[in-house]
Amino acid sequence: MKQIQADVVILGGGSAGMGAFRSARKSTDNVYIVEDYKFGTTCARVGCMPSKLLIAAAEAAHHPKHTAQFGVHVEGDIRVDGKAVMDRVRSERDRFVGFVVEDVNEWPEDKRILGKARFTDANTIVVTNNEGEETQITAKRVVIATGSRPIVLPQWQALGERLIINDDVFSWETLPKSVAVFGSGVIGLELGQALARLGVDVHVFGLGNLIGGVSDPKVADKTLEIFHQELTMHLDAKTTVALNEAGNVVVSYEQGDDKGEFEAEYLLASIGRKPNTDNIGLENVAGLELDARGVPVANRLTMQTNVPHIFIAGDASNQLPLLHEASDQGVIAGTNAGAFPVISEGLRRSAIGVVFSDPQIMSIGLKYAQVTAQYAEEDFVVGEVSFHNQGRSRVMGVNRGMMRVYAEQGTGLFLGAEMVGPAAEHIAHLLAWAHQQQMTVPAMLDMPFYHPVIEEGVRTALRDVNAKLVLVTQEEAVEA
Ligand SMILES: Cc1cc2nc3c(=O)[nH]c(=O)nc-3n(C[C@H](O)[C@H](O)[C@H](O)COP(=O)(O)OP(=O)(O)OC[C@H]3O[C@@H](n4cnc5c(N)ncnc54)[C@H](O)[C@@H]3O)c2cc1C
Numbered sequence: 001m002k003q004i005q006a007d008v009v010i011l012g013g014g015s016a017g018m019g020a021f022r023s024a025r026k027s028t029d030n031v032y033i034v035e036d037y038k039f040g041t042t043c044a045r046v047g048c049m050p051s052k053l054l055i056a057a058a059e060a061a062h063h064p065k066h067t068a069q070f071g072v073h074v075e076g077d078i079r080v081d082g083k084a085v086m087d088r089v090r091s092e093r094d095r096f097v098g099f100v101v102e103d104v105n106e107w108p109e110d111k112r113i114l115g116k117a118r119f120t121d122a123n124t125i126v127v128t129n130n131e132g133e134e135t136q137i138t139a140k141r142v143v144i145a146t147g148s149r150p151i152v153l154p155q156w157q158a159l160g161e162r163l164i165i166n167d168d169v170f171s172w173e174t175l176p177k178s179v180a181v182f183g184s185g186v187i188g189l190e191l192g193q194a195l196a197r198l199g200v201d202v203h204v205f206g207l208g209n210l211i212g213g214v215s216d217p218k219v220a221d222k223t224l225e226i227f228h229q230e231l232t233m234h235l236d237a238k239t240t241v242a243l244n245e246a247g248n249v250v251v252s253y254e255q256g257d258d259k260g261e262f263e264a265e266y267l268l269a270s271i272g273r274k275p276n277t278d279n280i281g282l283e284n285v286a287g288l289e290l291d292a293r294g295v296p297v298a299n300r301l302t303m304q305t306n307v308p309h310i311f312i313a314g315d316a317s318n319q320l321p322l323l324h325e326a327s328d329q330g331v332i333a334g335t336n337a338g339a340f341p342v343i344s345e346g347l348r349r350s351a352i353g354v355v356f357s358d359p360q361i362m363s364i365g366l367k368y369a370q371v372t373a374q375y376a377e378e379d380f381v382v383g384e385v386s387f388h389n390q391g392r393s394r395v396m397g398v399n400r401g402m403m404r405v406y407a408e409q410g411t412g413l414f415l416g417a418e419m420v421g422p423a424a425e426h427i428a429h430l431l432a433w434a435h436q437q438q439m440t441v442p443a444m445l446d447m448p449f450y451h452p453v454i455e456e457g458v459r460t461a462l463r464d465v466n467a468k469l470v471l472v473t474q475e476e477a478v479e480a
């Protein structure tokens with residue numbers, strides 16, 4: 001077996017692993033990175049980028065059908081060429097992946113190892129490549145950046161090739177006729193709506209009427225109302241799935257009066273993702289503290305686990321499975337693994353999440369569920385705006401949705417927001433920046449608002465919450 005002595009080894013060559021590799025190399029050249037599949041990252045290859053490319057095609061198909069409200073009529077059929085749609089998705093995706101791979105190819109070849117990594121003890125990693133050859137790496141420090149994979153229910157395995165995950169969608173040569181999407185979270189909503197708008201017969205199956213990760217009950221109700229108008233969704237149905245004689249998937253569903261069967265070419269599993277920490281030999285790392293899901297517990301500012309030389313980053317850490325979080329965590333973990341035993345706290349930003357559905361969904365700072373978990377009812381206030389009559393949104397015919405904003409009673413500190421509605425990806429940034437600056441609602445209202453813009457809706461929500469605030473000075477708070 002080939003033997004390597006390393007200062008640092010990074011397990012996983014995705015966005016978190018790449019950030020960790022670059023950062024660790026600032027302290028030592030003796031850093032190795034192990035990738036099980038291919039360099040190029042989940043985000044570029046089968047995640048963020050191809051999903052947004054598919055959504056872009058769906059928007060192009062959708063808009064010409066909805067111009068009549070402006071007195072503009074697009075005559076004739078809108079024809080979706082499934083092969084051309086998927087050609088563009090894959091070729092643009094390959095371009096993005098190409099840039100990532102170019103970066104990786106700049107790194108010393110002997111420091112990049114292809115194969116599946118596994119701990120055999122706290123300082124020893126064995127890597128097995130496709131040919132079954134093994135390399136043993138003895139490492140002073142380790143960064144776990146092995147990402148996550150879709151959850152697949154055991155009963156779906158019988159569907160064979162008709163069971164698909166996001167990776168499969170982006171290797172399609174053309175669009176299928178029908179898909180049963182399981183999960184109405186971020187992936188289910190983004191891909192389900194995009195496919196439906198491109199003419200694929202889609203039914204979305206969910207649990208507990210949850211949608212798009214929204215936790216605020218009023219925003220969730222509005223989100224459900226909007227998406228039920230466009231998509232066929234059974235969000236709390238009992239379901240069974242089987243293959244019929246034609247080899248298609250048949251989903252039998254029952255939710256009160258809503259019962260029936262849906263025959264689809266594929267079942268898309270999008271019911272959440274599981275960190276890749278159950279298959280890397282963590283049982284061989286003595287004393288490593290794991291959470292209930294078997295994920296190493298790590299300090300969010302240093303990404304250090306309770307075994308001091310082991311760090312974790314990205315989806316594997318199960319903290320916030322998003323691209324920018326993976327990059328930030330990778331830099332923090334890699335910096336600390338490189339400089340060990342010197343440990344420094346890295347920057348963790350205000351939380352921000354966007355679902356690229358139409359309308360978009362966003363949350364920033366604390367979600368409603370987190371606010372109610374952390375604050376007594378009298379200690380926070382909520383303001384809201386409906387986009388139905390919001391000026392600029394009506395002008396543009398995108399006047400669907402609502403936003404709710406949360407503030408701390410007494411101080412007026414802006415805590416967070418949840419929203420479904422127009423321009424949510426941009427409003428999310430505006431509010432996340434205010435949140436990270438720890439602004440109060442009155443200070444946010446002192447900021448400029450142009451007219452007429454969708455951001456005036458933000459001001460309406462802030463004015464609403466401001467009217468419910470009873471501000472106390474620091475002296476009054478101390479006296480109380
Ligand atoms: C369909 C989809 C759409 C998404 N859209 C967005 C979006 O719009 N915005 C956003 O912020 N986030 C989005 N995400 C989430 C984002 O892609 C992830 O949070 C991010 O890619 C995680 O990066 P990572 O480095 O932790 O994992 P990855 O990039 O998956 O890297 C992990 C790497 O580890 C490797 N690996 C696993 N096990 C081993 C092992 N034992 N040995 C060696 N290597 C191993 C894997 O092969 C993989 O290359 C999306 C995800 C999906 C699935």
Ligand SMILES: NC(=O)c1ccc[n+]([C@@H]2O[C@H](COP(=O)([O-])OP(=O)(O)OC[C@H]3O[C@@H](n4cnc5c(N)ncnc54)[C@H](O)[C@@H]3O)[C@@H](O)[C@H]2O)c1
Nearest residue numbers: 183184185186187188205206207210270271272321354355
């Ligand atoms: N725009 C983005 O930023 C973006 C896009 C895609 C993915 N992602 C990342 O990927 C992660 C995973 O996405 P996801 O959509 O798979 O997970 P998710 O956690 O967002 O949603 C899973 C949904 O599946 C439902 N569900 C659970 N079990 C079910 C069952 N047996 N049958 C039917 N429904 C069931 C849940 O109620 C939930 O609504 C996200 O949390 C996010 O971090 C981000």
